[in-house]
Amino acid sequence: xxxxxxxxxxxxxxxxxxxxxxxxxxxxxxxxxxxxxxxxxxxxxxxxxxxxxxxxxxxxxxxxxxxxxxxxxxxxxxxxxxxxxxxxxxxxxxxxxxxxxxxxxxxxxxxxxxxxxxxxxxxxxxxxxxxxxxxxxxxxxxxxxxxxxxxxxxxxxxxxxxxxxxxxxxxxxxxxxxxxxxxxxxxxxxxxxxxxxxxxxxxxxxxxxxxxxxxxxxxxxxxxxxxxxxxxxxxxxxxxxxxxxxxx
Amino acid sequence: xxxxxxxxxxxxxxxxxxxxxxxxxxxxxxxxxxxxxxxxxxxxxxxxxxxxxxxxxxxxxxxxxxxxxxxxxxxxxxxxxxxxxxxxxxxxxxxxxxxxxxxxxxxxxxxxxxxxxxxxxxxxxxxxxxxxxxxxxxxxxxxxxxxxxxxxxxxxxxxxxxxxxxxxxxxxxxxxxxxxxxxxxxxxxxxxxxxxxxxxxxxxxxxxxxxxxxxxxxxxxxxxxxxxxxxxxxxxxxxxxxxxxxxxxxxxxxxxxxxxxxxxxxxxxxxxxxxxxxxxxxxx
Numbered sequence: 001x002x003x004x005x006x007x008x009x010x011x012x013x014x015x016x017x018x019x020x021x022x023x024x025x026x027x028x029x030x031x032x033x034x035x036x037x038x039x040x041x042x043x044x045x046x047x048x049x050x051x052x053x054x055x056x057x058x059x060x061x062x063x064x065x066x067x068x069x070x071x072x073x074x075x076x077x078x079x080x081x082x083x084x085x086x087x088x089x090x091x092x093x094x095x096x097x098x099x100x101x102x103x104x105x106x107x108x109x110x111x112x113x114x115x116x117x118x119x120x121x122x123x124x125x126x127x128x129x130x131x132x133x134x135x136x137x138x139x140x141x142x143x144x145x146x147x148x149x150x151x152x153x154x155x156x157x158x159x160x161x162x163x164x165x166x167x168x169x170x171x172x173x174x175x176x177x178x179x180x181x182x183x184x185x186x187x188x189x190x191x192x193x194x195x196x197x198x199x200x201x202x203x204x205x206x207x208x209x210x211x212x213x214x215x216x217x218x219x220x221x222x223x224x225x226x227x228x229x230x231x232x233x234x235x236x237x238x239x240x241x242x243x244x245x246x247x248x
Numbered sequence: 249x250x251x252x253x254x255x256x257x258x259x260x261x262x263x264x265x266x267x268x269x270x271x272x273x274x275x276x277x278x279x280x281x282x283x284x285x286x287x288x289x290x291x292x293x294x295x296x297x298x299x300x301x302x303x304x305x306x307x308x309x310x311x312x313x314x315x316x317x318x319x320x321x322x323x324x325x326x327x328x329x330x331x332x333x334x335x336x337x338x339x340x341x342x343x344x345x346x347x348x349x350x351x352x353x354x355x356x357x358x359x360x361x362x363x364x365x366x367x368x369x370x371x372x373x374x375x376x377x378x379x380x381x382x383x384x385x386x387x388x389x390x391x392x393x394x395x396x397x398x399x400x401x402x403x404x405x406x407x408x409x410x411x412x413x414x415x416x417x418x419x420x421x422x423x424x425x426x427x428x429x430x431x432x433x434x435x436x437x438x439x440x441x442x443x444x445x446x447x448x449x450x451x452x453x454x455x456x457x458x459x460x461x462x463x464x465x466x467x468x469x470x471x472x473x474x475x476x477x478x479x480x481x482x483x484x485x486x487x488x489x490x491x492x493x494x495x496x497x498x499x500x501x502x503x504x505x506x507x508x509x510x511x512x513x514x515x516x517x518x519x520x521x522x523x524x525x526x527x528x529x530x531x532x
Binding site: 004083086087089 | 301332339
């Protein structure tokens with residue numbers, strides 16, 4: 001199993017290195033988006049920002065979440081269209097190997113994205129957080145980026161054509177903005193909508209990020225919340241594996 | 249000897265479309281078996297069923313003695329599959345593609361085996377090239393290398409020569425016969441009418457049913473020969489089932505009549521017979 005998973009991951013990394021245009025877009029576009037965010041923030045009256053540093057970190061997490069999610073959105077659809085997916089199965093790659101192989105393959109790029117955005121947020125906003133807190137925040141964002149990849153793979157599994165992927169992009173952005181607690185506190189949402197918040201990975205990430213920033217102690221003091229985020233990721237991986245159709 | 253493929257009462261539907269309808273077929277080992285049929289006749293669905301990528305609605309499929317798709321994982325290491333599309337990763341090299349699919353089979357001396365298979369399909373000199381830069385025919389060769397790399401005993405090739413030029417096509421058939429000589433069983437789909445003659449046996453599919461399962465020679469023998477005589481400026485056409493034997497009898501009616509100025513003979517090709525068989529079924 002490990003051999004096959006690593007073969008898929010290595011092949012994906014080989015493909016990413018070969019596609020320099022995609023690589024450049026995947027790395028630099030999030031940085032440009034974040035710079036535009038800084039320009040936007042600077043135009044706002046200072047009084048509107050009650051906790052600006054927390055907002056910067058939340059937007060950083062959101063950008064990492066979104067860019068990692070879109071990385072994998074069309075990969076499975078493309079593999080199915082080109083019949084490479086069926087060829088993988090006929091060559092005895094299993095569903096779990098395909099999903100985990102994709103996760104590992106894109107993890108390197110997602111990690112690079114996360115590191116660069118974290119560096120950028122520090123350079124642009126001169127955050128006053130200590131090294132320990134920044135490391136904890138990075139661990140959360142890195143985990144979130146892996147979860148985002150798994151989510152992208154699952155959505156890609158469910159779509160039959162590339163066109164069917166597009167509605168999932170605004171759905172992802174708008175639900176995350178409106179009901180994950182990114183802008184409005186979860187407590188202010190009516191229960192008729194609030195239960196939906198707990199289906200969204202960003203909800204768990206933002207709860208953890210806010211706790212980390214509000215209370216000292218780093219990630220070890222919030223292991224249960226971190227555990228929930230990891231558990232969410234594992235469930236998502238399991239569902240991604242189960243929804244990957246092997247047969248027509 | 250156990251047949252390589254045994255299919256009984258196989259059916260598969262896609263919604264309201266009946267892709268395969270109660271199909272029965274047995275394919276013996278060491279043959280090149282050609283599956284012939286128009287678009288939508290069920291050739292690709294049948295091949296995909298044999299590799300375990302399609303779940304039958306009804307019926308039983310045994311591949312190398314194992315039930316498909318239930319025992320797919322144990323059988324797949326013994327079969328090679330070449331889909332209709334090249335099914336390659338365009339942004340990596342020819343060698344990387346072959347290596348990727350080969351790695352799942354845990355081969356001993358992997359690199360050596362990749363060298364052998366690339367040499368076999370004549371792609372050694374292009375091993376480092378990205379597959380997206382290759383022509384259609386070269387991509388097909390790379391796809392064939394991916395199907396052959398683990399030396400499977402059964403090869404399932406879905407229209408491997410579609411879009412391939414005649415020279416390359418001839419080369420492909422040379423490979424297939426070499427593989428057959430090595431004892432492998434090859435099942436090949438095609439809608440080209442010159443290729444089936446190179447098969448040991450042919451199955452003709454129409455609307456998901458197998459309407460013929462015979463040797464190319466026997467199928468050709470079903471064709472008739474048209475004999476047209478021009479006598480004193482008038483022409484007369486006769487159809488003969490077995491012209492070498494029937495022609496002398498026909499001509500003896502005319503003795504050595506000096507007015508017979510020309511005899512033209514047109515024998516039905518495999519394509520004629522194929523189209524007639526399809527039409528007969530539709531009319532009937």
